[in-house]
Amino acid sequence: MVKKEKIHVCHLVYSFDIGGLERVIANCIGALDKNAYRHSIIALTEVGEFISEIDGVVEHYSLNKKSGHDFFIHLKLYKILKKIRPDVLHSYNLSTIEYQWLTSFLDIQLRIHAEHGRDSYDMNGTVKKYQLLRRVMSPFIDHFVTVSQDLHHWLRDDVLIPEKKLLLITNGIDTDYYRPDNIKPERKGIYEGKFIFGHVSRLHPIKNQEFLIESFNKACFLSPSFRESCLLIIVGDGPDKDKLKKLVDNNEHLKDKIIFTGSKSNVREYYSIFDVFVMSSLAEGVPMTLLESMSMGVPHLVTSVGGITEVVEEGITGISLCDKDKDTYHEKMIELFENKNNLSTLSQNSRLRVTSSYSQNKMVGSYNKIYKTVCI
Structure with missing residues (x-):
């Protein structure tokens, strides 16, 4: 049975401001078929001015999460997801993975978690409690996406995520937009x-x-x-x-x-x-x-x-x-x-x-x- 309405993809991030991850999300939203998809962005903290760089209308929500453990964020997020009813929940990096369990209470057809890099508090990916968190959340996630072979092998060999759940999608850029000019600009x-x-x-x-x-x-x-x-x-x-x-x-x-x-x-x-x-x-x-x-x-x-x-x-x-x-x-x-x-x-x-x-x-x-x- 073919879905007649647009596929609704909800992107869950810690914050949404100028950065490499945000650029990947913005580029994907701009390039995906607008007749086939609609998108929303939920930031655990804040959505910044970079949202204006996205090509197209995107619903966005700032949850204003407090630093440290803020248990009320789970309830806030649940209410928003229940209201907007996305078909896909796409979370990014460690700070968002713990919220994937909410999908078990909602009618979300596809659950994706992406690892785009490591944080300063776990640069080598060796902290056991963070590895355990990823394994605990794995049953709620259909696909783990990594942007490099390094991250792919780490999730498979160290974190012990099943190979069948892993997908490698390397970052890409608009090479027509980012192309060298025939004439270098004059330096003044x-x-x-x-x-x-x-x-x-x-x-x-x-x-x-x-x-x-x-x-x-x-x-x-x-x-x-x-x-x-x-x-x-x-x-x-x-x-x-x-x-x-x-x-x-x-x-x-x-x-x-x-x-x-x-x-x-x-x-x-x-x-x-x-x-x-x-x-x-x-x-x-x-x-x-x-x-x-x-x-x-x-x-x-x-x-x-x-x-x-x-x-x-x-x-x-x-x-x-x-x-x-x-x-x-x-x-x-x-x-x-x-x-x-x-x-x-x-x-x-x-x-x-x-x-x-x-x-x-x-x-x-x-x-x-x-x-x-x-x-x-």
Whole structure:
């Protein structure tokens, strides 16, 4: 029997503001057939201004969860789900998985939980109580979606989620939107004549931006030409903002070398002026900003963690450093700056890598295939 009405997908998140996970959700909502689907978003805490970036009308709810254990949230969520009656409940990351048990009291046909990365309180996924929580919730969940092989293997081998419940859907981006311009924009003002290292991410301890700043500082100290010619642009906002800005402000040599732009919803203009994309995360799924920058033809210098190792190709699309080699990060910055002639090849390879394996069409097609099973 074919379902005649639109399939209603409810996305359950901890919060909904600018970030890689939010971008994945927004991209999927915008790209899925609007004649076949309608969507709602429930945030345990708050839905931010980023909701306006979604293409189409989306119902959204903020539950304003208190920090720590807030048992009334279960009741609030139950009442909303009972009211809106979604066909699919799609939860994201550890903070939302415990609410999947509510589906046993509701007529929800499909229950999906997605793991997009790890948190600072469990960077290696080894905390036993969180593994147990996932196993306890497993009977209420039809599919566990992971965005990288690393997360897939971890859920299977460490958390012990049955293989038949696991689906690998890698993140993808709009490679037509994120494409290098034939003519590079002219760099004016403080950017004129500079070699630019660029970073786009939430300012959070797990992203390890403090290490990035310290590495840039070391490179400036070791190489006078680097210090004279290079800038580090940090695009984003988050809980570490004040600490990072203070770190820069307290160093006279860095004040005019490191620029914080704040949060930006459209970062394509920044990618277009980056010479090298830099990232020094302690843990990752598959970062959307890395994919976007590579699609724009920007080579990278990154730490080899999580799904990053599956995306980048060492020496072909850029440079990746494993944990034991992280102390050489500043040296690799200098190396990329001094060997500018190599960047053109790295740029082409980066673009090709994303267009061949990480397109948005492939990602959305995979979600469409899962969601539409409620019609059968």
